[in-house]
Amino acid sequence: MSIQTRTDDELHRIGSLKWAGITTTDGSPTIGAWVAEMDFGTAPEVASAMKQAIDDGLLGYQPPWIAPRVAEALAEYQHSRFGWDLPTSHIRLAESVLPALRATLDHLVRPGSLVIVPTPAYMPFLTIPARHHHDVIEVPSLHGRAAGEHSWTLDLEGIRAGLEAGAGLVILCNPWNPTGRVLNEQEMRDLQALVSQYDALVFSDEIHSPLVLDDTATPFLSYARLGAEFASHTITATAASKGWNIAGLPCAQVILPDDSLRERWDAFGSDIAHGASTIGALGTIAAYTDGVAWQQEVLDHIRANVALVDAALADTPIDFAPPEATYLTWWGFERLGLEPNPATVLRERARIAVNAGRTLGTGWEQWARVNLACSRHCAEEIVERTLALLP
Numbered sequence: 530m531s532i533q534t535r536t537d538d539e540l541h542r543i544g545s546l547k548w549a550g551i552t553t554t555d556g557s558p559t560i561g562a563w564v565a566e567m568d569f570g571t572a573p574e575v576a577s578a579m580k581q582a583i584d585d586g587l588l589g590y591q592p593p594w595i596a597p598r599v600a601e602a603l604a605e606y607q608h609s610r611f612g613w614d615l616p617t618s619h620i621r622l623a624e625s626v627l628p629a630l631r632a633t634l635d636h637l638v639r640p641g642s643l644v645i646v647p648t649p650a651y652m653p654f655l656t657i658p659a660r661h662h663h664d665v666i667e668v669p670s671l672h673g674r675a676a677g678e679h680s681w682t683l684d685l686e687g688i689r690a691g692l693e694a695g696a697g698l699v700i701l702c703n704p705w706n707p708t709g710r711v712l713n714e715q716e717m718r719d720l721q722a723l724v725s726q727y728d729a730l731v732f733s734d735e736i737h738s739p740l741v742l743d744d745t746a747t748p749f750l751s752y753a754r755l756g757a758e759f760a761s762h763t764i765t766a767t768a769a770s771k772g773w774n775i776a777g778l779p780c781a782q783v784i785l786p787d788d789s790l791r792e793r794w795d796a797f798g799s800d801i802a803h804g805a806s807t808i809g810a811l812g813t814i815a816a817y818t819d820g821v822a823w824q825q826e827v828l829d830h831i832r833a834n835v836a837l838v839d840a841a842l843a844d845t846p847i848d849f850a851p852p853e854a855t856y857l858t859w860w861g862f863e864r865l866g867l868e869p870n871p872a873t874v875l876r877e878r879a880r881i882a883v884n885a886g887r888t889l890g891t892g893w894e895q896w897a898r899v900n901l902a903c904s905r906h907c908a909e910e911i912v913e914r915t916l917a918l919l920p
């Protein structure tokens with residue numbers, strides 16, 4: 530088996546959001562290196578489960594046997610990949626991760642309380658809470674020397690200040706879009722020790738966990754599995770949608786090991802579970818059960834793209850730390866001061882579409898999020914066109 534990679538022309542013709550969503554101002558096509566999609570299709574096992582559903586006409590509303598089978602598949606996957614013995618009774622379905630966040634804000638977080646978002650952050654974390662009557666406190670994370678042994682780490686003092694100001698929720702993203710960090714046990718213990726002193730919850734978004742690049746070097750640990758004192762304040766959300774590239778077929782999972790939080794979730798959760806698509810659920814089951822070999826190839830490919838970029842940027846003013854997980858990478862252009870900002874310069878002058886740093890938090894205006902889930906040729910092209918911009 531080998532992963533499919535396509536030429537840029539084919540990708541433009543197919544017209545995914547990643548490749549069709551952004552053009553230059555004069556309408557020229559760009560290399561799509563922004564939204565979290567991969568250019569590799571999905572695992573053959575996932576595709577075949579979904580094709581079978583089409584052949585069988587299983588395209589209607591979610592049947593009752595689906596949710597228990599997704600829960601079994603997730604529990605088996607969590608056990609075999611991460612060593613977590615997760616009871617299936619702690620798992621619920623959700624349409625996707627963001628609706629689970631919205632429901633958490635509406636039903637579980639103290640009404641009107643502030644929401645702490647460590648930045649740089651996945652863009653919707655910064656915009657969704659206010660629409661649900663919760664203002665956001667951005668807490669810029671520590672980087673470089675300030676982050677000690679890590680490339681990036683949470684600013685616990687900033688988070689403490691937010692909790693002191695009355696925050697009712699901390700949004701944790703682990704693995705961390707966009708820095709690619711996988712938080713270690715000590716970092717999570719430090720966060721738990723802090724959050725437990727306040728009346729606050731944690732929404733732990735673990736959607737990128739299947740994309741940990743080296744399980745031995747940086748083992749992924751779910752925050753809520755570290756003990757009852759973690760789980761008692763945590764709503765965990767995950768999905769196969771990033772790891773197997775099926776984000777358009779929603780079927781996320783919410784993990785609630787704490788009896789009381791689970792009971793509170795169950796008072797409204799069926800509405801959110803109902804939105805999970807049947808075909809997405811069948812793809813999810815196949816992904817967790819049979820999709821691991823394909824994914825190992827994807828991870829090998831991403832590791833090689835990351836190594837290529839890391840080597841090419843090493844002696845440049847661009848700030849780049851290789852991710853421990855995910856294909857999303859975070860490039861700093863502060864030493865270059867690109868005007869009006871790096872994403873616009875990359876789009877207009879290099880015809881590469883990336884996410885603008887300012888959309889991932891205040892203070893990150895000279896940064897850009899670059900998606901490396903692409904062919905080797907495309908990764909080389911991204912590097913070459915970016916380096917051509919340097920003075």
Ligand SMILES: Cc1ncc(COP(=O)(O)O)c(C=O)c1O
Binds near residue numbers: 624737770
């Ligand atoms: C960290 C993170 N959470 C959530 C999502 C979106 O998830 P969903 O489509 O399940 O709402 C993304 C998509 O890129 C993401 O990167």
